[in-house]
Amino acid sequence: MRTRSGARGTVAVALAAVLALGVGGCEVSLDEPEAPPSSAGNVGEQLAELTVAKAGSMRGYSRERFPHWRDTGTNCDVRDSVLKRDGEDIRLSGCNVVAGHWESVYDGRTFTDPSDVDVDHMVPLANAWRSGANEWDDAKRGDFANDLTRPQLIAVSATSNRAKGDQDPSQWKPANRSYWCKYAESWVTVKHHWRLTVTSAEKAALSDMLEGCTWANKP
Template sequence: MSYPRTRPGARQLASAALAAALALGAAGCGPAGTAAPEPSATGTGNASSQLEQLTVAQASSMKGYDRDHFPHWRDAGKNCDVRDTVLQRDGEDIKLSGCNVVGGRWTSVYDNRTVTDPAGVDIDHMVPLANAWRSGADEWNDAERGDFANDLTRPQLLAVSAASNRSKGDQGPEEWKPPNRDYWCTYAESWVAVKHHWKLTVTPTEKSTLTEMLATC
């Protein structure tokens, strides 16, 4: 299977995160073989086009689901892992022990919270693992699901406040949206980009909600 100092706004943060991921990979702090990010659904027209290409289907069963079927976080060299890579990519004033992130400052685009303790930061899967399972990943093998769970190329991994990530859980945009409405456009674009690349399905309500969110762009 082929796999996509003024306070910055949501779009600036997303672009900066992508650029930083490339820099980390080049510096040897990202997983070996991390590819250059493919273009995501940037712009309402492209995202809307990609959304129309997604298969619409009812969510499948959770039968057999286990997070262990999505092995993460993978080693990323120098005694760190993909979580450290995202923390370093998305944060400011990062403090390292080796390449393990032990301090810094993160602006959570979901709720505009500033977090200064890595323990208060979660790495969100834009498309949650359980949602992916219900929309096609149940048919993949564990290696493919591991690629999805550690995907640094698409806009799939994001450092956000633990509170916002745990509020989201495994819900789709029809059930949960970022409290920060200014991020709705980028959130919908990113969700569509991930599902489009991984050929995951969307439910009718999910598609309708994403269309409404893209209208905020």
């Protein structure tokens, strides 16, 4: 009579044989890597998926329609969070950023005084208004204006931020050309997530900026 331990041994041998041969006699490898993730989310495909439309009206726009900066702690807000994230050697008073070291990727300038640094909205609020945000309620516009998840907020020099204004990449690009790939990628990522439109000139400029970026995987 077959013992219980002998039965278990037989099952184990059979299982090993199945794993070695695979279902239907096909070889399988337990060490075979998983298939790479789909590239459906790459920036080139995201750019292709953006809706092209004429810029909308500025009627009814004001920055107050995009409530910011939200509180992120006692006497601390989203601006402090960005300054802390994007800087080095940060000094705090409570949770307020009072000193540090920042390099503006738009123009390569460096700063140690946070008052000389602006937190830029990658896709400016007025541009968002003209490309679909005018149809949102103020709560959603607030989510957009305080978005710390997407690359929508970045600490840069005040002069570069003000030179940019509400212009899109067909009208303004960072003086630092080495940042163009990242700038275009970030712009596309934000517009794609928030389902904002682009003008034909804006889309062409983004495509040109991504042209030399081998990682962009343009379709």
